[in-house]
Amino acid sequence: MILSDNETKFDLLNNKAIAMTVVNLIKESNNQPISIGIHGDWGAGKSSILEMIEDQFNQTDSVNGKKYCCIRFNGWKHQGFEDSKIALMSAIVSELTAKEKLQERAKGVLEKLWKNINWMTVAKTAGKTALGIATGTAPIAILSSVHDILKNTVSTEDGITNAIDSIGGYLKESKITEDTSSNTEFTEFQENFKELLEKANIKKLVVLIDDLDRCLPDVAISTLEAVRLFMFTGETAFVVAADESMIRYAVKKHFPDVVDENKYNVGIEFSNKYLEKLIQIPFRIPALGEVEACNYIMLLMVGSVLSESNLNYQALCSEGITRIQKPWNVQYFTVSDVQKILRDDYEKASNETLIATQIGHLLSHNTDGNPRKIKRFINMLLLRFEIAKNRGFGAEIDLAILAKMMLAEYYIPSFYKQLPEHLTSDGVWKDAKAVKDSIENETSETAKTDISEHNEAWFDPEEIKDWILLAPDIKDIDLRPYYYACKEKIDYFAGRVESSDLSEIVDILLKSEMVVTQHIEKIKALNDQQSELVFGIIEQKVMEKGNFENKPDGIDGLRILAQHKPCLRKQLADFITRLPQEQVGIWVTNGWNNAIPSGCTEHDIIDKYLEELKTKGNSVVQGVLKNIRRKKTSGYIIP
Numbered sequence: 001m002i003l004s005d006n007e008t009k010f011d012l013l014n015n016k017a018i019a020m021t022v023v024n025l026i027k028e029s030n031n032q033p034i035s036i037g038i039h040g041d042w043g044a045g046k047s048s049i050l051e052m053i054e055d056q057f058n059q060t061d062s063v064n065g066k067k068y069c070c071i072r073f074n075g076w077k078h079q080g081f082e083d084s085k086i087a088l089m090s091a092i093v094s095e096l097t098a099k100e101k102l103q104e105r106a107k108g109v110l111e112k113l114w115k116n117i118n119w120m121t122v123a124k125t126a127g128k129t130a131l132g133i134a135t136g137t138a139p140i141a142i143l144s145s146v147h148d149i150l151k152n153t154v155s156t157e158d159g160i161t162n163a164i165d166s167i168g169g170y171l172k173e174s175k176i177t178e179d180t181s182s183n184t185e186f187t188e189f190q191e192n193f194k195e196l197l198e199k200a201n202i203k204k205l206v207v208l209i210d211d212l213d214r215c216l217p218d219v220a221i222s223t224l225e226a227v228r229l230f231m232f233t234g235e236t237a238f239v240v241a242a243d244e245s246m247i248r249y250a251v252k253k254h255f256p257d258v259v260d261e262n263k264y265n266v267g268i269e270f271s272n273k274y275l276e277k278l279i280q281i282p283f284r285i286p287a288l289g290e291v292e293a294c295n296y297i298m299l300l301m302v303g304s305v306l307s308e309s310n311l312n313y314q315a316l317c318s319e320g321i322t323r324i325q326k327p328w329n330v331q332y333f334t335v336s337d338v339q340k341i342l343r344d345d346y347e348k349a350s351n352e353t354l355i356a357t358q359i360g361h362l363l364s365h366n367t368d369g370n371p372r373k374i375k376r377f378i379n380m381l382l383l384r385f386e387i388a389k390n391r392g393f394g395a396e397i398d399l400a401i402l403a404k405m406m407l408a409e410y411y412i413p414s415f416y417k418q419l420p421e422h423l424t425s426d427g428v429w430k431d432a433k434a435v436k437d438s439i440e441n442e443t444s445e446t447a448k449t450d451i452s453e454h455n456e457a458w459f460d461p462e463e464i465k466d467w468i469l470l471a472p473d474i475k476d477i478d479l480r481p482y483y484y485a486c487k488e489k490i491d492y493f494a495g496r497v498e499s500s501d502l503s504e505i506v507d508i509l510l511k512s513e514m515v516v517t518q519h520i521e522k523i524k525a526l527n528d529q530q531s532e533l534v535f536g537i538i539e540q541k542v543m544e545k546g547n548f549e550n551k552p553d554g555i556d557g558l559r560i561l562a563q564h565k566p567c568l569r570k571q572l573a574d575f576i577t578r579l580p581q582e583q584v585g586i587w588v589t590n591g592w593n594n595a596i597p598s599g600c601t602e603h604d605i606i607d608k609y610l611e612e613l614k615t616k617g618n619s620v621v622q623g624v625l626k627n628i629r630r631k632k633t634s635g636y637i638i639p
Contacts (some may be wrong), residue, residue: 003300003379008048009055010308012299012317013292013371014324015045018283019052022239023060025281026206027068031234035227035278039244040285042213043372046241049285050208053239057206066203071095075223076211084222085229086121089189092207092230093117096200106199109192116189190232197235206237213243217250224278240279247275288369291330294360295320296371298333300378301356302342302349312345332360355400358471359407365466366411381406388485396481400472405482408467415459415467420483422458425502425530427480435461436468436475502530506537509557516560523564531565539575548579551587562595569595573602577609581616586624588613 022036038046054070071092078087093113097103102110197205209227212220224247230236251271288296299320306313319341323330338353339346346353367373381403388394388402408416424430439461505526508519516523526534538554538561545552558575562568572595579588589610596602614625 003304003375003382009051010317011048011052012296012303012320013045013288014321015049015285016052016321017325018285019049019056022049022053022283023056026204026237026239027060029204029234029237033231033234033236035231035238035240035280037244037275037279037282038239038241038285039282041243041287041370043370043375044285044287045371046285047210050210050239050241053206054208062201063203066201068204068206069096069099069200069202070206070208071099073207073209074211075209075219076214078223083121084219085226086117088223088226089117089120089229092205093193093196096196096202096205100200100202102196102200106196109195109199112192113189113196116186116192186229193230194233194235197233202235204237205235206239209238209240209242212240213246215250217253220247220250221254227278244275244282244284248272251275288364288371289327289330290361290364290369291332292324292327293364293367293369293374294356295323295330295333297360297363297374297378298338298353298356300375301352302338304378304382305349305352306342306345310345312342316341333357351399355403358400359403362407362411362466362470366407377406377410384485388481393481393484396478397485398472401474401477402482402485404467404470404472404474405479406486407470408464409486412463412467415464418458419479423479425533427478428476429474429479432468432473433475435464436473439465439468502526502534505534509534509538509561510541510554511557513556513560516557520560520564523561526565528565528567531561531568532571535561535568535571539571543578548583548588549585551585555587559591559595569600569602572596573605576606581613582618584613584617584621586621589621589624 018038022038025036026034038049040046050072054072057068057070060068072095073088073091075084078084078091093110097106097110207227207230209223212223215223220242224240227238227240230238248271251274255270255274299317302313302316308314316338319337320333333356335353335357338349342349363374363377367377381399384406385394385397385399385402388397405416408419419429422429422431505519505522508522509516535558538557542552542554542558558572562572572592576588576592592603592606596606610625613621615622617625
């Protein structure tokens, strides 16, 4: 089960306390407009708090026949609009209309509101400074020469006429001809919007603005200024979720040259004041401490196998919230704690519980307790495990060791990338135990020197200290499946023989037949797995050369290797049949009998290939094969 990375009202971090406080503040604001900021780093849980706020209001009863209404606005999704202020105004009117089913009940006032918005849109499109509305300083002048402006953007005379007629309609219907100030048009919008809230029986319209810190600086500032357009009535409340530092950056970017009376740049101070003016009450999401993060990891790992509707899992989450409520005395979840709370469901989550216990400290430390970073790590862990199962080697993967290897991949990447070069042919880091023992017993500079000498200076003992001591132990573990489970962009084993011994054998087998025959004992000492690996490497090198007219280096090695390792006969026969028939030279016509004796199935495969060469090979090969006499004991031979 992959964990959802979307906002949720299912609380694992006690963020519901913040949501409830925000809801109470809005309720207590009575007839006063209010703006509240939910601030925190990327992934701290801001969107989930907005979700909880909306859920709280959805459960709130009407007061004297009037109700609370929550609508959402995602600044990032609307940043493609030409003007963020108009986008916010349009979205609020549209969402409110749809949510409260006002199409018929408030038809007249909606028509007036859309005329107001349409006029502002036309004025903006026409190129005037229509939307300095946030400060009320920019006039909307009636266009002195609409034709001159539009003829550069509309291609036909009819198009210009229609555009002018449309603008004229907006001018007439909006009564802009009586007063060309933008204040007049916006005053009408305010009056019409207030009337809409009354018709909808709204006590407080709560607008939840999300993802503002993802927007471009100008879009973020424009949206924040648009919030002020609605702060004229006590029936509105805005909750803005954004990373404070990103908003400050947006302010600095938007107003880069703010100076004081002494002509000093006061951008940072101005950013703070600007934000304070737009956001009346800021809430900052506290960072998770190490114990809190470890407990969160436990809840996520158990939640990967037990659903949110599981009563025992709900009890575990409730206990987690109870512990977080006393951060000065918060206690870790132990395996015993989880077993006791989950009761009959513990067996389903026993492995995940153990993994959470093992990786909690290191993961919480390296993610700075950031909930999204933690969740993404766990999701990638579960995803890779699932892919390994689907690819057929899930049985070779232990989830706890996969988690440990991923911690190395994420947080000590240099060590992780170099480790495959120091694995044996069986994928084992033979120095793991010695390095771990040295670090465990490290008490002096002498011990550090011993470790450095042992690892040949390819890793920093201090850097891997916490990781190597972390359970489970990787001593005697074949790590190759874990690297392949994590292989996304880099193949850490591509083109590399997995031990110095095998590398030596490969070098030998790429030489002449005379040299190869001098090392028969080394070839015989290879086990079947090593033999297959070496054969595959040499075969790949031969195919990479791409020149088959003359006998490639490595062919004699493959023959002799298969001669002493019968398990490779099929590999050798398949390799021969893959040689391009139009390009291969006469060397392919003989010499295979010692490796693949006549009478075995693989010999028939080669005979069939040679028969095909009589018609499909190049002219030289065809000529040679036509003059070959067949002998049952020796196969094809050159006379």
